[in-house]
Amino acid sequence: MTTGENGGAAVPARLRELPSRLLGQASTHAQRLVTEALGRADAHKWHYAALVALEESGPASQAALSDRTGIHRSDLVAVINELAARELVERAPDPGDRRRNVITLTPLGRRRLRRLEQLLDAAQGELLTPLSAAEREQLTRLLGRIVEHHAHGGPAMGSDGQ
Amino acid sequence: MTTGENGGAAVPARLRELPSRLLGQASTHAQRLVTEALGRADAHKWHYAALVALEESGPASQAALSDRTGIHRSDLVAVINELAARELVERAPDPGDRRRNVITLTPLGRRRLRRLEQLLDAAQGELLTPLSAAEREQLTRLLGRIVEHHAHGGPAMGSDGQ
DNA sequence: TGACTAACGTTAGTGCCACAAACGAAACTA
C-alpha cells in the first residue's frame, strides 16, 4: 500500500459522520467535477451563473447580477470581462444612470448557455451517481433549507460554485 | 435595501437548486461556523481531527494520522507543531523506524478533545438548526454515500474541515 | 555487500476561492 502501516483507511466514525466534514468533502468533490467539466469548454462556474441570471431576468447592472448570482462585486468584474471577451455578453454604460453598466446576453451567449447546461447536468449526474432520483431531490431540499436558513443576515451569501 | 434595484434577491431557480452549488454554499456556512466555534478556544478544525484519530486508534506515525484524518502530509506538520506546542500531543522519534515520528495523545490533549467535542457539537447543531433529527440523519447518510463513492481513487481524499 | 527503490517528515510554493478595503465617478438627499 501507499501509506500507513495498517490495512484500510480506518477513519474514525466521529470524523466520518460529522456533517460539517461531510459537507466539506462532498463540496470539494462537487467543485472539482464541475470545474473540470466546464473547464473542458473553457468556461468557469461563475460564467454559468452570470449567463443564467441574465437569461432569467434580462439585462441587468453588475450590482443586480451580483445579487442574483451571489458572485461578489469585486469578482464579478473579471467574470464580465471574460464573458465580454468571448462576446457572450455586452457591457454598455447605462444612459439612465451613468454609474452603472448594463450587461446584456448576446445570442451567442444564449447558445453558449445551452452548452454549459449540458456539461453541468452531466457533472451533477456524476456527482450524484450513488443516489436515486428520489434521494437526489431529498438531498437538494435538505441542503436548500440549510442554505436558506443561514443566508439571512450572515455576511456570506457566498459566490460559491455550481 | 443595500444593493440592486428590484425587491428580493431573485436568485434564478436553476442556480438555487443546483446540487453542486447548494453543497458549496452549505459547506461555506458549515466551515465558517466550526471555524468560529473552535477559534474561540484557540483551536482549528484539523486539531480536532488529529486528536480524535489519536484517541480512537492510539499513538500513530504522521503518515498513519494523515490517512486517518485526511489531512495532507504537508499540512499535518504544522498541525502537530501546534498541538505539541500546546502540549496536547507528544512527538517522539520512533525507535523501531527512525524515519517516523510517534505522535501520542497526552492527558491534557484528551481533556482538550472533550472540550472541542462540545464546541463542535454546538456548531453542528447551529448548522443543522432547520432540520429535524430524522432529517439530519438522512442528510448525513446521503452525504456519506456521495463522499464514499468519490473517495475511491480520486486524488482527493480532501483534508476538509469538520 | 552494494545499488535501487520506496516511505518518512519537512519545506516551499501554487491555484482557487470567499471576501474586505479603498477609490473616483456619479447619483441621491437634506
Added chain:
DNA sequence: TAGTTTCGTTTGTGGCACTAACGTTAGTCA
C-alpha cells in the same frame, strides 16, 4: 450646496487542497 450612498473597479488577504522536491532512513534483491 454639502454630505451621503451606490456603482464599478483595483488591490490585497487568509484559508484550503494540493504538488514538488529534498534529505533521511528502510526494505529489496542482484
